[in-house]
Every structure is written in structure tokens, then in C-alpha cells.
Amino acid sequence: MRTQVAIVGSGPAGLLLGQLLHKAGIDNVIVDRASKAHILGRVRAGVLEDGMARQLTAVGAGGRMAAEALVHDGVWLAFMGRRFRLDLKAHTGKSVLIYGQTEVTHDLMDARERAGLMTIYSAENVRPHDFDGESPSVTYDTDGIEKRIDCAFIAGCDGQHGVCRKSLPEGATTVFERVYPFGWLGLLADVPPVSEELVYANHDRGFALCSMRSRARSRYYIQCRTDERVEDWSDDAFWDELRRRLPPDAAESVTTGPSFEKSIAPLRSFVIEPVRFGRLFLAGDAGHIVPPTGAKGLNLAASDVHYLAEAFGEYYADGSEEGLRAYSEKALGRAWKAVRFSWWMTNLLHRFPDAAPFERRMQETELAYLSQSERAAAAMAENYVGLPY
Numbered sequence: 001m002r003t004q005v006a007i008v009g010s011g012p013a014g015l016l017l018g019q020l021l022h023k024a025g026i027d028n029v030i031v032d033r034a035s036k037a038h039i040l041g042r043v044r045a046g047v048l049e050d051g052m053a054r055q056l057t058a059v060g061a062g063g064r065m066a067a068e069a070l071v072h073d074g075v076w077l078a079f080m081g082r083r084f085r086l087d088l089k090a091h092t093g094k095s096v097l098i099y100g101q102t103e104v105t106h107d108l109m110d111a112r113e114r115a116g117l118m119t120i121y122s123a124e125n126v127r128p129h130d131f132d133g134e135s136p137s138v139t140y141d142t143d144g145i146e147k148r149i150d151c152a153f154i155a156g157c158d159g160q161h162g163v164c165r166k167s168l169p170e171g172a173t174t175v176f177e178r179v180y181p182f183g184w185l186g187l188l189a190d191v192p193p194v195s196e197e198l199v200y201a202n203h204d205r206g207f208a209l210c211s212m213r214s215r216a217r218s219r220y221y222i223q224c225r226t227d228e229r230v231e232d233w234s235d236d237a238f239w240d241e242l243r244r245r246l247p248p249d250a251a252e253s254v255t256t257g258p259s260f261e262k263s264i265a266p267l268r269s270f271v272i273e274p275v276r277f278g279r280l281f282l283a284g285d286a287g288h289i290v291p292p293t294g295a296k297g298l299n300l301a302a303s304d305v306h307y308l309a310e311a312f313g314e315y316y317a318d319g320s321e322e323g324l325r326a327y328s329e330k331a332l333g334r335a336w337k338a339v340r341f342s343w344w345m346t347n348l349l350h351r352f353p354d355a356a357p358f359e360r361r362m363q364e365t366e367l368a369y370l371s372q373s374e375r376a377a378a379a380m381a382e383n384y385v386g387l388p389y
């Protein structure tokens with residue numbers, strides 16, 4: 001098979017890139033090792049910046065989002081038994097959308113099918129080849145038979161455990177990493193959310209987050225140890241622990257019910273530099289991971305592929321390699337700022353096992369400062385709604 005851009009990975013980064021390229025008249029094939037059902041079964045992010053929303057609309061995949069997403073103009077920050085509202089709209093003129101990653105993926109897959117573009121799911125042993133030369137390719141196996149996609153470029157959109165980053169030659173890249181000493185235990189239940197807007201809570205027992213997918217579906221998270229097992233958490237234990245970590249007025253109005261998904265995600269920050277090697281370009285989680293605290297992972301995938309599609313567009317329109325050369329610096333320039341913001345929010349809101357009383361006071365003081373200073377609040381709001389691109 002032959003195409004212009006072979007995309008490895010059918011998550012939000014790969015799917016959105018595929019649609020942006022298609023719109024620019026650039027041929028592409030996506031290959032993913034997982035099945036379509038598996039990809040659609042993953043419960044992940046829920047907050048979209050308007051940059052992401054604009055791109056979904058631009059590629060014709062924004063119809064359901066426009067009808068179903070909830071527009072949030074603010075978020076709540078809770079500490080020491082009280083809470084204050086960060087007014088995103090007042091500080092930035094922008095809002096965020098509540099619309100699940102699962103739905104984004106669904107809508108992009110539908111748009112891809114409508115456009116008649118090729119996606120290979122359940123591909124085994126996917127490997128990128130010869131991207132340091134002029135004729136790269138991607139091979140994979142189906143039913144024990146090896147297939148090859150010849151291409152001009154490879155886009156590595158295969159997430160944090162993908163094969164593309166691992167294929168880069170040793171010594172060609174630098175890795176920056178921070179592993180946090182805790183994870184998030186998440187629960188999804190068809191109960192009305194505790195609050196109209198998200199609540200991020202700093203508590204002595206650990207962080208908690210009240211989020212949602214709709215007015216009838218809640219997504220809650222509590223900080224947990226990295227050695228804990230989901231099986232050891234009954235729904236009742238989860239609800240009890242969540243309520244303990246929320247301010248009393250919020251705790252009282254939690255509606256409980258049976259969960260239909262529970263999972264633990266470890267938290268880490270990770271960046272690889274550069275995100276281009278020859279004709280291989282990394283985008284999304286393949287190049288950088290952020291802890292979910294700032295709700296940035298999915299949104300960074302969208303800005304990466306915006307820059308990448310623009311660069312491929314220029315190349316195919318007038319042969320210019322300028323955009324391709326600038327890609328790594330542009331994408332990482334924005335990504336690093338989200339890495340910083342997610343790290344800052346993680347430090348502000350979590351209970352670190354080795355934190356001295358001094359550090360707890362610093363967290364409380366920073367939260368008090370945010371609640372009182374318009375300028376501090378504006379800086380947080382500007383990052384939360386997403387820096388421009």
C-alpha cells in the first residue's frame with residue numbers, strides 16, 4: 001500500500017491529524033494495534049479547550065459536540081473546608097467544554113468513515129522503518145501475514161506506550177521526567193454531578209475532583225497510592241472517601257449510585273526532545289505526558305497535530321520544508337507551558353507523602369492568594385482555558 005502520511009495510532013491525535021490532512025488534500029492511512037471497540041471503550045479526559053473544539057468543527061466532526069457539550073465558564077477550588085470560584089470567562093473571555101474523549105474519538109471515527117479514509121485496526125507488530133532516509137514505511141501483521149505501507153512521512157500518534165518513540169535511535173533524544181508518588185482512582189456513574197461546575201479539592205486526606213460527562217453522568221477522582229488496586233475499592237468506600245475530601249456543602253449534595261467504570265491512573269510528567277527525527281514526527285502522548293490535573297493531555301494532542309498538519313500542508317502546497325523543520329520547536333514550545341501548568345496544579349492540590357507542615361502551609365497560602373488576587377486568578381484562568389495557537 002502507498003500513502004503520503006502513514007499515521008500510527010487512532011487516538012485523538014491520529015484521528016484529528018487524519019481529518020486535517022484529508023481537508024488539505026493529503027492522503028493518509030491510520031494503523032492501530034487495538035480494535036475499534038477497545039479504543040471506544042477507554043474512559044479518559046473530559047475537558048476541551050476551545051482550540052480543540054474549533055478544530056473538531058473545522059474538520060466536520062463538531063456537530064454532536066455543539067449539541068451535547070456543556071459550556072463551563074468557571075471551576076471551583078476547594079481547601080480547608082471552603083471553596084472559591086475561578087471565573088474563567090471573566091478573566092479570559094473564554095470557556096471550556098465538557099465533552100468526553102470517548103465522544104471526540106467516536107465523532108472523529110465517524111467523520112473518517114464518511115470521508116472513506118482507510119484505518120487498519122487490530123494490527124499486530126506495527127513498526128516504523130527507514131525514517132532517517134527518503135523512503136520510510138510502516139509494517140504490520142494481520143493473520144500472521146506481514147503488510148507494508150510505503151509513505152513519505154510517518155506520524156507517531158501512538159500514545160505513551162507506542163512503538164514510534166521507542167524506535168528512535170538512542171542518543172538522538174533527551175528525556176525529561178517526573179514521576180509523582182500517587183495516582184488517581186476514577187469512577188464513572190450515572191448520577192447527577194454534585195456541582196454545575198468542576199470542583200478541584202485540596203484536602204489533608206488527599207486530592208479529589210468532581211467532574212462530569214453530562215447532567216446525568218458524573219466522573220469523580222480521588223488521589224490514591226500507586227500500589228493500590230481497583231478491586232480493593234468498593235463503590236461505598238469510594239463515595240465515603242470522596243465525601244470526606246469535599247467541603248461540607250458539596251459533600252452533603254453528592255448523589256451516589258453504582259459505578260460502571262473504575263480505574264487507577266498513575267501521574268507523571270514526561271517530555272522527549274526533539275519530537276521529530278528525519279521523516280518521523282511524534283504528536284500527542286507519544287511525545288509528552290502530563291498529569292491530568294490541568295486537563296491538558298488531550299488538548300495538547302490537538303495543538304500538536306494543528307502544527308503538524310500545517311507543516312505537511314505547506315510541504316505539499318509549495319515544497320517548503322520550513323514548517324517541518326520548525327515543528328518540534330513549535331509543538332514543544334506550547335507543550336512545555338502545559339507541562340509547567342499541570343505540574344504546578346498537581347503540586348498545589350495533592351497531598352505529597354513526604355510533605356512537611358511547611359509545604360502544606362505553602363499550598364494553603366497559594367490557594368488563599370489565588371482566591372484573593374485578581375491577577376493570580378487571571379494567570380491560572382489563562383492557562384486553564386488553554387494558551388493560544
Ligand code: FAD
Pocket residue numbers: 008009010011012013014031032033034039043044045046047101126157158159160161162163164264265283284285286292294295296297298299301
Ligand atoms: P492515545 O489516546 O493514547 O492514542 C494512542 C493510540 O495509539 C491508541 O489508540 C493505541 O491503541 C495506539 N497504539 C499504541 N501503541 C501502538 C503500537 N505499538 N502500534 C499501533 N498503535 C498503537 N487527560 C486529561 O486531560 N484528563 C484525564 O482525565 C485523562 N485521563 C487519562 C487516563 C489514562 C489511563 C490515560 C492513559 C490518559 C489520560 N489522559 C487524560 C490523557 C489523555 O487521554 C491523552 O493525553 C490523550 O489520549 C492523548 O491522545 P493521543 O492520541 O496522543 O494518545
Ligand code: PHB
Pocket residue numbers: 044045046047198211212219292293294295
Ligand atoms: C475528567 O472529566 O475526566 C477530568 C476533568 C478535569 C481534569 C481531569 C479529568 O483536570
